[in-house]
Amino acid sequence: MHTTILSQIPTHTNGFMGIGIGYWLVMGGSMLLSFLISSKLKSRFNEYSQIPLRVSGAEVARLMLKQNGITDVQVVHVGGHLTDHYDPVQKTVNLSEAVYQMNSVAAAAVAAHECGHAVQHQQAYAWLGFRSKMVPIVNIASQMMNVVMMLGLVGMFALGNGALIWVIVGCLAVTTAFSLVTLPVEFDASRRAMVWLEQSGLADAMEHERAKNALFWAAMTYVAVAVGSVSMLLYYVMQLMGSRRNE
Secondary structure, eight states, X not given: OOSGGGGGSOXXXXXXXXXXXXXXXXXXXXXXXXXXXXXXXXXXXXHHHTSBOSSOHHHHHHHHHHHTTOOSOEXXXXXXXXXXXXXXXXXXXXXXXXXXXXXXXXXXXXXXXXXXXXXXXXXXXXXXXXXXXXXXXXXXXXXXXXXXXXXXXXXXXXXXXXXXXXXXXXXXXXXXXXXXXXXXXHHHHHHHHHHHHHHXXXXXXXXXXXXXXXXXXXXXXXXXXXXXXXXXXXXXXXXXXXXXXXX
């Protein structure tokens, strides 16, 4: 999600900012990986949506919060498909309509995963706190990338090639770090969800391996984002090193 802006930046065929085969390999590989993981997640979600459960996603979320002693977090529904997320500022577990209302293995897994973040917040999980502190810096980096894109529209030489590539590398380093920090947060949320599902007995009703698989793919979507971000950062670092060798 943090690297798509780069595809909008106009480039020239001359100089180290020119689009070469390496750029397209990186972009193509990242997009392919993201597509494969996204397709697998949607496939698993659709498959597990057909397996009924006695409780809805909203009921699973409320029960998990209650049994973890969390009374100040609300469970609400939001629009869209697979737009589920936990908001630590508003203290809400936001579930998409399908997950909120659906009585299925898929809905239970997604709801439990998002509640896993609420449990992290309650227990002051270090990686979640670190990620939250990074948000203002990531926002600044994203805004700078928007400026770079606008500069590209009026001419890539506005800052000079060297200065511009340093800005891109710097911004990508921040967003890549954020993507990497997000990984332990997401996988830990799935782990906490699985532990609770087992303790509550819902894992048996969901069939243990299906529940575990659904939670795994819920976290894997962030791996695609991290791989894409790391790939783009490495590409531009190599471009920068190549330009310095040619000076």
